[in-house]
Amino acid sequence: MAAYLLTLSHWLLTGAAVLVLMLAVYGLLKALKARQVTAVGYALVLPWLLGFLIWQIYPFAYSFYLAFTDYNVLQPPQWVGLANFKHMFFDDPRFWPSVRLTLLYSFLSVPLGMIGALGTASLLAQEVRAVGFWRTLYYVPSVLPAAATALLWRFMFAGTGLINTFFSPVYKLLHIAPPAWFSDEKLVLPSFVIMSFWGVFGANTVILLASLKNVPKELLEAAEMDGASPWTRFARITVPMISPSLFYVMIMGIIAAMQNFTAPLFINTPGGAGTFLSVYIYQQGFTQFKMGYATAVGWFLMVMILILTVIVWKFSAAYIYYEGETRKGD
Amino acid sequence: MKRGTKLFASLLLTASLGLTACSGGGSSTPTQPGAGGGPSTAAAKVKIRLATWVGADEAKELQGVIDKVNAKATTYEIVSEPIPADYYTKIQTMIAGTTAPDLMWLGAEYMAPYASKGALLDLTDRLPKDSRAAAKVDDYFKPVMDAAQWNGKTYGLPWIAQPVILYYNKALFKAAGVPEPTDDWTWQTFQDAAKKLTDKSKGQYGTTFNGWPPVQMFIWQAGGEVISPDLKSSPVDSPEAIKGLEFYSSIIYNEAVSPARNVISEQGTGDMFKKGKIAMIFGGAADDLDRAPGLDVGVARVPKGPKDRTTFAWTASTAISAQTKNPQQAYDALVDLTEGVQNWKVLAPRKSMATKEQIIKSDPRKEKAADVIIKAAADMRAFRVVPRHPEWDTTFFEQLQDPLYSKKGTAADLAKAVRPKLEALLK
Structure with a gap:
């Protein structure tokens, strides 16, 4: 109880200090002859700004510093210059396989996932009975915790699991042994890609569905009257009209795929064949006492994501059609 | 009006500085003995935090052991802080954040990494002066005690060997x-x-x-x-x-x-x-x-x-964090607690406790295996x-x-x- 009151008093004091700081900022700005709205505005965003500086900017900047240090968590960091990056690029036998796995996973899972999400969204955009029920059903997977779905998929991919049981007649017909999925080094990547489809039926489908619903009907009707086939209408009208959403889904998909963490953390694979870069960072930092090196790899991952995003962004002008919104207002 | 605003601002600034200083100083309060004592314990007892990886059921058994130790203690009170998942991640984060528990369980494979990085309190000089049974280094099976030592120094007391x-x-x-x-x-x-x-x-x-x-x-x-x-x-x-x-x-x-x-x-x-x-x-x-x-x-x-x-x-020890503010009380708690835990777990890694009676007392379900366990204890070895x-x-x-x-x-x-x-x- 005493400890609780002490914590509570700290809490209240911090709150009071922030409040006083807000008033001080207001007073200071007024004294500097700032306009009333400006002074009030800055005073009101101050709590958020403080939080942003303390909990976002500071760790971000500090991790940049840590990337150039030898930091085992238990002792203060030691400056080592570029040693972490040298080790990463030239000496670490586990780094490049992990980069390769992460990149291949992104290149495979993002396009396949987008096709899946678009297909699902197109189906859900149809005027069918109980469409609300179907839409809810397809959104449910994204409500489940990632750790639980990882375990679920591990059971499904087991040697005598759901997937192998379901396909056992096919295996028998083709005279092949049931695949070992996550237990087979060569099948680890395909297994993760298949598993990634799970993520398709969630936010992405909802975004694309909303976007599909916004495609002006007049355009589709006009094309139909001109004798355009359903495929032509889809490829020439629907896809260009929803391209901004597709672009958004792609960028977010790439970022999420590059940071794939929960599932590979929960699924054991032979010889570390399923060690994605995020998992590798976690292992290095928390189980190998190499937090400095882990932050260096973290920064490498960030730069890699940044480069990929910039590339996708640069090419976006070629295939994204942004006029939909202005036309609607006509 | 303008002058008034200026005065107001400077007043507020001063006040805010004062308040921040206050809250900063306030954080040192809990380190003082007895500050978190509560009404039920004497003000002189220091709280000693113990981190373990026990799950819910085991935590209840451990609490029973701790209660007995606390009842006899005059200078400290052990507070159990179970961390059933991501134990070492959490411990390392607490050490980095200087909020490490006073006592912590460590698997043998963590003793040297932690000790060599200065995270643990060296017990070498305290143990020989202590007459309590659990502090007698010679009574422990040597390979097990070796696992609690690094570079010729002792950093923990083993409480189990399997x-x-x-x-x-x-x-x-x-x-x-x-x-x-x-x-x-x-x-x-x-x-x-x-x-x-x-x-x-x-x-x-x-x-x-x-x-x-x-x-x-x-x-x-x-x-x-x-x-x-x-x-x-x-x-x-x-x-x-x-x-x-x-x-x-x-x-x-x-x-x-x-x-x-x-x-x-x-x-x-x-x-x-x-x-x-x-x-x-x-x-x-x-x-x-x-x-x-x-x-x-x-x-x-x-x-x-x-x-x-x-x-x-496989063996594990209890060690004292180098960050502890009360090394003497933490040490006393460590030795008393070790005695308690050794009377609860099989196998207590002490030669004098490797008896059939002791094993049955700690865990009656191991009666049939007791003879084999005692013979195996003579052959056991931990990792270097x-x-x-x-x-x-x-x-x-x-x-x-x-x-x-x-x-x-x-x-x-x-x-x-x-x-x-x-x-x-x-x-």
Whole structure:
């Protein structure tokens, strides 16, 4: 109880200090002859700004510093210059396989996932009975915790699991042994890609569905009257009209795929064949006492994501059609 | 009006500075003895935080032990802080954030890494002056006490040692007409029996290896070492070590004696044994394998290797954080608590406590196994741990064991290739 009151008093004091700081900022700005709205505005965003500086900017900047240090968590960091990056690029036998796995996973899972999400969204955009029920059903997977779905998929991919049981007649017909999925080094990547489809039926489908619903009907009707086939209408009208959403889904998909963490953390694979870069960072930092090196790899991952995003962004002008919104207002 | 605003601003600024200073100073309050005491305890008792990895049920048992210790204590009060998941991640984060618990459980493989990084309080000078039984270093089994020491100094008191013993399913032995394991068993007898006890068509296997028991045990039994006594070399390519590695890889995932890798990863070796699908399994002395419902389980010492019958023992110690603000009280609590925990866990790693009566007192369910456990205790050995142990262990597994078990190379070739890499991590 005493400890609780002490914590509570700290809490209240911090709150009071922030409040006083807000008033001080207001007073200071007024004294500097700032306009009333400006002074009030800055005073009101101050709590958020403080939080942003303390909990976002500071760790971000500090991790940049840590990337150039030898930091085992238990002792203060030691400056080592570029040693972490040298080790990463030239000496670490586990780094490049992990980069390769992460990149291949992104290149495979993002396009396949987008096709899946678009297909699902197109189906859900149809005027069918109980469409609300179907839409809810397809959104449910994204409500489940990632750790639980990882375990679920591990059971499904087991040697005598759901997937192998379901396909056992096919295996028998083709005279092949049931695949070992996550237990087979060569099948680890395909297994993760298949598993990634799970993520398709969630936010992405909802975004694309909303976007599909916004495609002006007049355009589709006009094309139909001109004798355009359903495929032509889809490829020439629907896809260009929803391209901004597709672009958004792609960028977010790439970022999420590059940071794939929960599932590979929960699924054991032979010889570390399923060690994605995020998992590798976690292992290095928390189980190998190499937090400095882990932050260096973290920064490498960030730069890699940044480069990929910039590339996708640069090419976006070629295939994204942004006029939909202005036309609607006509 | 303007002047008024200015005055107001400067007043506020001063006030805010004062308040921040106040709240900053306030944070030092809880370190003062008795500040968090509460009404029920005397003000003189210092709170000693204890971090453990116990789950819900075990936490209740531990609390019972702690309550007894606290009742007798005059200078401290132990507060249990169980961390059942991500234990070491959390401990390391707390140390980095300077909020480390005063006492913490550490598995043997963490002692040297933590001690070498200055995270633990050195107990070397305090222990000889202490007359309490749990503080007598000589009473501990030497290999177990070694695991709590680094660089000639003692950093913790071991509270458990679990020598590996062999659990076997008597019904399966009878059905296959194989005589039950005795002290005469060697690697050869074990292998032959495992073969006879395997019936793949029934999904029944003689034994199982799966990275457990650790391959080190068999390397030791053959007279080899993975880390030399001076901690400077890793002679994994010595003829003795190769013998151990080859024996291990002749059993693991070999379906003539043991289940395949995917079967193990799906069904779990412990569960397979409890379901009567495995005839012989290696387990820690305190494991629940001998009380599977409907199963008549016998226990035996591990089979003898070419040199001796060394058995691996997992051990853990309680250590004091170097950050503790009350080293004396923390030390007192450590010794009292260790005595309490040693009277609760099997096997208490002290020679004077390795008796049948003590084992039955701590865990009546281990009565049948007690004799075997006591004999095994004489043969037990823990890992030699180095400051960079996690890296060393990862390399040892990923570049020697894993490729060996997946038949990607011979023991001799792989061991020769990995040795310099392992030794680089010892420097």
